[in-house]
Amino acid sequence: MKSILVLNGPNLNLLGTREPEIYGSTTLADIEALCISHGQSVGVSVECRQSNHEGTLIDWIQNSVGAHAGIVLNPGGYAHTSIALMDAILGTDVLVIEVHVSDIYKREPFRHRSYTSKAARQVICGRGAQGYIDAINALLTLTD
Numbered sequence: 001m002k003s004i005l006v007l008n009g010p011n012l013n014l015l016g017t018r019e020p021e022i023y024g025s026t027t028l029a030d031i032e033a034l035c036i037s038h039g040q041s042v043g044v045s046v047e048c049r050q051s052n053h054e055g056t057l058i059d060w061i062q063n064s065v066g067a068h069a070g071i072v073l074n075p076g077g078y079a080h081t082s083i084a085l086m087d088a089i090l091g092t093d094v095l096v097i098e099v100h101v102s103d104i105y106k107r108e109p110f111r112h113r114s115y116t117s118k119a120a121r122q123v124i125c126g127r128g129a130q131g132y133i134d135a136i137n138a139l140l141t142l143t144d
């Protein structure tokens with residue numbers, strides 16, 4: 001069975017606890033459960049992980065080669081700062097769909113630039129939890 005990795009970066013473990021006007025009230029646990037159940041309904045195995053640490057995310061991206069067909073990545077704030085995370089995606093040539101819960105292009109100017117999006121195949125933002133489902137579907141289409 002095809003396997004997809006859903007990676008969430010720093011502070012996404014706080015989703016649903018504060019700033020609901022920006023991020024909504026859905027928790028990360030809700031999003032992960034949604035991804036896993038969507039995976040079951042479309043016949044793909046979905047593994048979800050979250051880390052607040054850049055190096056851990058890089059290790060997971062590197063180790064996904066050969067283990068997962070692609071990655072749904074919400075890099076959190078690292079999208080706007082991390083050339084290292086971008087290099088990990090470019091260096092492994094792993095298929096990544098970048099997701100943001102909020103629409104980063106309608107927020108503060110410093111959120112408009114995403115380094116990781118330069119290495120991602122697609123970017124989905126501003127669709128809340130649905131963005132993760134869209135990203136899983138996009139990966140399935142791209143890896144058919």
Ligand code: CA2
Binds near residue numbers: 015019077099111
């Ligand atoms: O919209 C997204 O998904 C973001 O990746 C979320 C990041 C933010 O830095 C990006 O610019 C856009 C922030 C993670 C969530 O942070 C929270 C902080 C407090 C309460 C709830 C969430």
